[in-house]
Amino acid sequence: MADLEQMALFSVQPVEGKGNGVVATAKITKGTRILAESPFITLPRVNGDSVEVLNEDVLKQLRNASRDQQRAFFSLTNIHGKTLPIPLGIIQTNALAYGPKGEGGLFITGSQFNHACVPTACIKWNCELDQMTVHTLCDIEPGEEITITYVNLGSNNRRRDQLDSGFQFICSCKICTLPQEMRKNLDDDIEEIKGIDKLLKANSMPLKDGLWFAYRQRWLIQANGIERAHVPATYDFAAKLAVEHKDYARAKIFCQRQLDIAMTEGGPDHPDTQDQLDMKAYLESILQQHSGPIVPYHFSRIELEDWLWMQHMPEDSEGESSEDDEWDLAGGLSDDSSSNPDREVWSDDEDCNMGFGIRSLD
Numbered sequence: 001m002a003d004l005e006q007m008a009l010f011s012v013q014p015v016e017g018k019g020n021g022v023v024a025t026a027k028i029t030k031g032t033r034i035l036a037e038s039p040f041i042t043l044p045r046v047n048g049d050s051v052e053v054l055n056e057d058v059l060k061q062l063r064n065a066s067r068d069q070q071r072a073f074f075s076l077t078n079i080h081g082k083t084l085p086i087p088l089g090i091i092q093t094n095a096l097a098y099g100p101k102g103e104g105g106l107f108i109t110g111s112q113f114n115h116a117c118v119p120t121a122c123i124k125w126n127c128e129l130d131q132m133t134v135h136t137l138c139d140i141e142p143g144e145e146i147t148i149t150y151v152n153l154g155s156n157n158r159r160r161d162q163l164d165s166g167f168q169f170i171c172s173c174k175i176c177t178l179p180q181e182m183r184k185n186l187d188d189d190i191e192e193i194k195g196i197d198k199l200l201k202a203n204s205m206p207l208k209d210g211l212w213f214a215y216r217q218r219w220l221i222q223a224n225g226i227e228r229a230h231v232p233a234t235y236d237f238a239a240k241l242a243v244e245h246k247d248y249a250r251a252k253i254f255c256q257r258q259l260d261i262a263m264t265e266g267g268p269d270h271p272d273t274q275d276q277l278d279m280k281a282y283l284e285s286i287l288q289q290h291s292g293p294i295v296p297y298h299f300s301r302i303e304l305e306d307w308l309w310m311q312h313m314p315e316d317s318e319g320e321s322s323e324d325d326e327w328d329l330a331g332g333l334s335d336d337s338s339s340n341p342d343r344e345v346w347s348d349d350e351d352c353n354m355g356f357g358i359r360s361l362d
């Protein structure tokens, strides 16, 4: 259960058209940890046990809970009442997946957050704390609903199918209610974002080419205003690519940007944040001894961006020129796998499913 300080920032209350939801009761700034919660019920063997074994396991844990906790548990939404025993139906509807072995857990307060494809908060498992945390991804005004996302970024149809089959509701968030033509354009851009993700992960390429794709991917994300959705970690990729090419100056800037995101989403004690801090320290130590490209401090903001992503790079400028002129920057995205809207880039493992219809906290 949330502690009193956290509860002061939000309350669980009816939200029009959605049953209950989490609503801010005070102004909350971006990056605030509004909840840290231990699982009320754990499901260590969620992949494979029979319904009977799982139900008995859940009942055993429920018997050890207080009356208030039991009441809170049974007040949660259950969309599987006709097909599963009630406790398991509640688990199936509300539980979240976490941990490397696919453990699952039911979080009483964490379960109350409604979905938006572009949410205002981020839910993450923190293995250092053994708790689930929720951080705000933007400033939130009192009275505003706080949402998280249950699905990865995908086309409008795919999101609708996932939310309908997993949770039996139709999303009415800002990108799901765009006019049809704009929805179609966004679907095309999402397909391209995912196509670039696949391309970047599958190919080793010259730094300039890799950064061209990364730049295009980040541009598409920002131009569509979907940074808060579950989008690929462009800056992380760009930082690693720059390290691979021994361009530690660019790597440090990309690392700092990924660090800012990790800090917002998980806070300073999250392992993802610690990883970025370690990488930043490593890059700083290398830069002190290294004689490669340095950050040109005299650049304007726009010039810095051009330099960073190696856009408009003069032929004889410092840095690595494209070694592979026949690399088809535009054509790289139009192969069968990325132009076919039915073919998904991210595997189902990474989607909302952990074999029990449960959302993943990654």
Ligand SMILES: [Zn+2]
Pocket: 116, 117, 118, 171, 172, 173, 174, 175, 176
């Ligand atoms: Zn939506």
